Amino acid sequence: MSSLIPPPSPKAAPAEPGGRGVTEHKKDTQLVEAGRRAEWTQGLVNPAVWRASTILFDSVADLHAANPPRDGVLHYGRNGTPTMWALCEALTELEPGAAATRLYPSGAAAVAGALLAVLQAGDELLMVDSAYGPTRALCEGLLKRFGVTTVYYDPMIGAGIAELIGEKTRAVFLESPGTHTFEVQDVPTICAAAKARGLVTLIDNTWATPLFFPAIAAGVDLSILACTKYIGGHADLMLGSVTATAALAPRLESARRVMGQAGSADEAWLALRGLRTLGLRLERHQENGLRVARWLKDQPQVARVLHPALPDCPGHEYWQRDFKGASGLFSVVMKGGDEAARDRLVDSLELFGIGYSWGGYESLAIPPDYQRTATRPEFEGPLIRFHVGLEDPDDLIADLAAALAGYCAAG
Ligand SMILES: Cc1ncc(COP(=O)(O)O)c(C=O)c1O
Structure with a gap:
């Protein structure tokens, strides 16, 4: 079996003879070619x-030759097969x-895998106050139990992050x-x-994907995606990824390996399939999302829309400066x-499903439940988080108009 696949070199040298060197191409071409x-x-x-x-080896010598495990050489399922390597190479x-x-x-496993790769007991972690709940x-x-202290910081802190960095900060x-x-951070300055x-x-x-925000180019060392969302794009898979700089890649891999973390071949295949249409889908999520967000902004029942591409969103100027687009979540x-009135409004929507995981082709609405430590944003009323999918925005707006008509503000 192992001899079926000639061993290509690891990702660091993508343009192998027989490979499909795609590094120089534009994004849409990369989305089609990458990993193939x-x-x-x-x-x-x-x-x-x-x-x-x-994995079956032809001989003990072949078994030894597969060590240490590396991309492109069959070793053990947990260390990947061509399906997983293709997705990794594409990302x-x-x-x-x-x-x-x-x-x-x-x-969530990708977030944990990345943090556990870089932290140790006694370290301090600076965590954005608007982070995903899990x-x-x-x-x-877990991190507290293993001796890591977390200090939360204001997402809009910018250069002020320097004042929070102490001797133990890792x-x-x-x-x-x-x-x-939806606060947009000044990522280059913080990094x-x-x-x-x-x-x-x-x-x-996860919100922007590398298509709308190339994070490593902005100075980040480890860029995490819930591929469950836009990469998969069809609300039917669970997968995460961490993309690393050359300096951090070995640490990330050694932590992953000892923790036994791996994405399944089936999920990787679905994610790779989703990736091929990511550019098209994101463009439409952006277009539909902005149409609906702008319409909502003008409704008398709405105080503000927190959409990174609209001026009411904190950090909108960083979105304008650093991002190449906006996805459909706001x-x-x-x-x-x-x-209670907000919940009735959400319940009355017909085209918006009520569910946690976004980034699929379908629209969603949910009452957000968020925690804060360092900051407490003041809002004029309850929040609703929308994911605008690929439906016709006219239909979504009609659905929202009917639901808003029944919304009664307290007092
Ligand atoms: C911003 C963000 N990061 C990470 C995750 C976790 O992804 P998963 O559901 O694949 O564990 C989510 C899920 O909602 C998310 O919204």
Whole structure:
């Protein structure tokens, strides 16, 4: 079996003879070509689903030759098969400045895998206050238990991050825009300040993906994606990835390996399939999302729309400066009204599903539940988080108009 695949070199040298050197191409071409090495596709357009635990070697010498485990050489299922390598190579191609990508069974696992790769007992972590809930739970639970202290910082801190860096500070975690409240961070400034003090920077880049925000080029060391969302794009897979610079890639891989973290071949195959249409889908999510967000902004029941591409969103100027686009996820601040009225509004929507995981082709609405430590944003009323999907925006707006007509602000 192992002899079926001639061993290509690791990702660091993508333009192998027989490979499909795609580094110089534009994004849409990369999305089509990336990861489709001839030795992985074997004459098909897409690599097959290579499921494996056991790899059989022709001899003990061949078994030894497969060590240490490396991309492109079959070793053991947990260390990848062509399906996983193809996705990793494609995700690395999409991040200028990146050296390698590792897969995890979910986005939350990718966050944990990245943090555990860079932290040790006694370290302090600077965590953005608008982080995804389970990321905070990781800090307050497992990381605390293992002797890592977390200090939360204002997402709009910018260069002020330097004042929070102490002797024990090891890493700065960013998420831009923030979960539920959508603050866009000054990523290059924060990363430059962190780098000047020798810290590692990590970002949850799930909202933008590398297409709309090339995080490593902006100075980040480890860029995390919940591939569950836009990479998969069809609300039917669970997968996470971490893309690393050359300096951090070995640490990331050794932590992943000892923790036994791996993405499955089936999920990688689905994610790779989704990736091929990511550019098209994101463009439409952006267009539809902005149409709906602008319409919502003009409704009397709405106080503000927290959409990174609109001026009311904190950090909008950084979105304008650093991002290449906006995806379909944003929040709306209602003008007065209580949570019960907000919940009735969400319940009355017909085209918006009520569900947590976004980034699929379908529209969603959810009452956000967020925690804060360093900051407490003031809102005029309850929040609703929308994910605008690929439906016709006229239909979505009609659905929202009907639901808003029944919204009664308290007092
Ligand atoms: C910003 C962000 N990061 C990470 C995750 C976790 O991804 P997963 O659901 O694949 O664990 C989510 C899920 O909602 C998310 O919204």
